Amino acid sequence: MIPIVVTENALHILSSSALAPDWLVNFDDLISLRDIFIIARPEAIYIATHSCSPDTRILIIQRQKQGLFEGIDSRDRRSVFDRCARIAFRYFDSAVSLNPRWMPFHAGNKISIFAFGYGRSDRIAAEQGPLGSADVYVYGFGTDPKMQDLATYQPDLDVYKRAREGLPLALSAVPLSKKDFSEGSIDLSDVEPSSISQGFTYSDWYPLHLSKDQLRFVDNPLSGPLRLRGSAGTGKTLAMIIKALKTKYDADESGDPKRILFVTHSWAMAENVDRLISKMDIFPDSISDISVIPLLYLANNRDYSRIDREPLGIDSEDGKRLALREISSVIDEFVAGDWIAYRSGCTEDFVGLVEAAPGSTARKLFSWDLLVEFGCVLAAQGILTHAADRERYLRVRRLRWMMPLDNAAEKSAVFALWAMFMSALREKRWISSDQIISDYLNDLSTFFWEAARQKNGYDVVFVDEMHLFNAQERLIFHNLLRNAENPPTVIMALDPKQSPRETFTNISDERDNGSEGILERARLPNSEKIDLLQVYRYTPEIGRVIRSVHDAAPGLDFPEDWDVPQGSSSTESGDIPEFRTVDGKLQVYKLAITSALDLGKQAQQRKGRVAILCMDSDRFGEYLAATVTQYPEIVTISSRDDTEKLRYSGKRSILSTPEYVAGLQFDTVILIDANEDQVPEGKYRSYHFRRFLSELYLGLSRAERKLLIIASKDAGGITKTLKPAIDAGQLKEVK
Incomplete structure (x- = not known):
């Protein structure tokens, strides 16, 4: 089969577009994309834009009947293509990174990565810069053991050469103008992360459009550790990005350029922040630099693939x-x-x-x-x-x-x-992320790092969603700074109630007599605290239900920073949140799906989407399997990195859990299996209740305009935690 050739400009458009999986086989969907054209020639199928020149960088993918893409399940084609695109973006731009969980193997200018998630061994093999070019050539796919020894797994360079030489002829066949496909076209602003930035640049936001507390945080001098606390929806990430950009601009203006690190917990969040910074940055070519990196990638400086881990x-x-x-x-x-x-x-x-x-x-x-x-x-x-x-x-x-x-x-x-x-x-042959972090901490305590930190360390470290990092991970941040003698300039945003596991907690030895807190143990003592009190995302009605959950916390002996003020909503009023109780999990699932399809039309009119979020981990696995086979129009999110799918899924509804969509907001949330039996009676109840409460708070606070909670009678009915909200009329039952 002849290969696909995608120019760099076209690759950016395809990666940001919501297209049916079959476009990788028949290409019909591509005609609806603005500025994209397709030329089929004997040597390749070319996908390009009107602005392409013959020397543009390209991604070439060798197609196979049993592999890329005909031999891949249609549900997986898009994610496999995205991994191919990621290899190309990584080569075109060194600031782009590969997810370490894809287990990249390197051999000279060749690379291979896992094509799928856990449990499948298929790999993608590519050559970067074939024949001295600036292109990327994906030439292999499958389980061939040779892919683990790329030195012996050679591409057919004649295929690449013919495809590259045919590009000028393909571009010359482009029509001078193209029909305006207004119907069915993709508005890329709908799939970009503009909900946080609202399409504004730095100069639009600073200082006029920031709240008083956000402005106080952004203008706070960099004299030591600083905590930005706030409930979900108070604009913590926006304030962090504005402060990072201001730090960069101030450093350039003073003639003292800075290396700035913005750390996130997940790959998807790092890409989201990176795109936001790119949209908001008014001086992208400044001397100072902002690197946005997930902590695990930062820590994965050892090539564990070499020891087959x-x-x-x-x-x-x-x-x-x-x-x-x-x-x-x-x-x-x-x-x-x-x-x-x-x-x-x-x-x-x-x-x-x-x-x-x-x-x-x-x-x-x-x-x-x-x-x-x-x-x-x-x-x-x-x-x-x-x-x-x-x-x-x-x-x-x-x-x-x-x-x-x-x-x-x-x-x-x-x-x-x-x-x-x-x-x-x-x-x-698995290695846990905790083991990788432990190795990295050891590396940061070596004489080598002590000598290298002046060159490779950072002047300021921003940590988004600090509540998602555990005690070991929190020890890393102060070690990344260039100057170990000065107070650590680590800027943190946090809301521990959004921590779905017991990560933002303290651990001590029985012999310890001191009363060190979480941040003291992370070597970030005496941090100044700024609270954000204005909620911009959800309606006052949803906020009242969230507050009722927040009020359940005092009796549980939660750690420091759980006292983040709830604040008040500044958005317009909406509908009173509703709940329904049905017989069992089958009825829960059916009601959730039909409600999502119904409410999705209203959400799309408001340029939003519906999220079905499941509170029961066992049932979620069953719902996930059923949705993949029966409702392909619903996007399934089964990991934090999966949220990247939302960039190219239009406004389709999703099925996930609160944990996997932490940091994201949705017009409508259908929270399912918020059942009383999630926290069984007995000696361990308070321990399990703490975890349940975090998950419940996280799920409720994802909703912006509408909230529906569904519980099942066979699992105890709706959780008693919500009884105060029901009694107060803040959450009404629908029969």
Whole structure:
């Protein structure tokens, strides 16, 4: 089959457009895109724009009947194309990065990456700069073992050469004018992240359009650590971007250029912030530089692919389920083996959890508890699996947010499970993101970094969504600064109530007598605090329901910064949020889908979309599978990085969880399975309730105009946490 040739300009348009997956096979959808044309020639199919010149950079993709793209399931074609495009963008612009979870292999100017997510081994192989050009040639796809030894996996350069030589002839065939496809065309402003910036530049926003508190934050001098606190929708990310740009402009004006780092927790958020900065920056060619990087990419400076290790993260549905499945298998192995040595010293409640039947609710909850304990306590403290590490773990002071462990026997049993889990990761050649962070922290404590930080360090570090970083990750930020002697200029935005796991929490040793807080332990002491009180996103009616959840927090002994003021909504009034209770999960799903399709028309008229957000992790997996097969018009978001799909999905409704869409807003939210049984009665209730409350707050606060909550009778009905809002008439039942 002849290859596809996409010019650089056309590649940017395609990457930002909402197109049906079949365009990669028949190309019909492309005729609706402004400025895009298609020329089919014997040597290639060319996709270009009217402004292209013969020497423009191009991406060439060698098509295959069993591979790109005919041999790929139509639901996966778009994401595979986007990974091909990402390789090209990375080569065209060094500021663009590749997701480390794609496990890139390098050999000279060749590269290969995973084509799909977890559980599939297909890879994409490409050559960057073939025959000394500035182009990218994707020449391989599949599971051929040679792709792991790219030095021997050679492309057919004759295919590339013919396609490149045919480009001038293809461009000469372009008509002088093109029909204006006003119907069916894509308005790129609809898929860009303009909801935060509202299409304004820096000079539009600063200083006239910022609130009093935002302006105080932006103008605050860089004299040490600074916290920007605010509820969802108060404009924290916007204020952070404006301050980063102002820092850049001020540095240039003073003749003292700065290296500025803007750190995010997820890949998608980094790209979102990067695009916002590009849209708002009025001096893009200034001497000072702003780098927007996810922390995991920053930390992944070792090439783990060389030791055949695949990163395993738990911020995706696939990664989380793999980890939970592995933990459950480890529990089975533990019960059949060493458990007898610990059992007699453990409480009856703990014994019941360990010995719960596989697949039972108790086993699932215990696996979740262990996942949190492993990530937010053991890994967050850099605790490994040696005898000395066991002693360190036994000394960890148990706080109320942690999994209840009553004695040394229960702690020792959990440590044994941790050691078995780590062993299982090694056997499967996985490496967790916590292990990557631990390695990076060690690198930052070397003499090499001490010598290099003056050149490679940063003058100012901005950390968005600080509440998503755990104790170990928070230790990194002050180490990235050039000057280790001055007060750390680390600027943080946070709202701990939006932390879906126990990440923004403190950990201490039983021998500690001090009362160090979270930020003190992160080496960011005495940070100044500025609160944003004006909410710009959701209606006052939605805000009242959110406040009722916020008011449930005081009795739970939450850590510092949970007292972020709720503020007041400055948007116009809307409908009173509603809830419905149905019989079971099938009825929940059907009602959610029909409601989304119905409410979606209203949301689109307001240039918004509908999000179905699920509170039950087990049911979400079932809903996800059903939606993929039965409702392809609904976009599924099953990881934080998946939110990138929203750029090219128009205003289609989505199905996800509150955790995966943290930081995003939707015109309408349908929050499903906000059920009372999500927090079972018993000794562990308050511990599980804390996690549930964060997820509930996060889900509610994603809604801008309309909110519908659906619960099921077979899972206890609607959570009692919302009873005050129901009693006050702030949340009304619809039959």
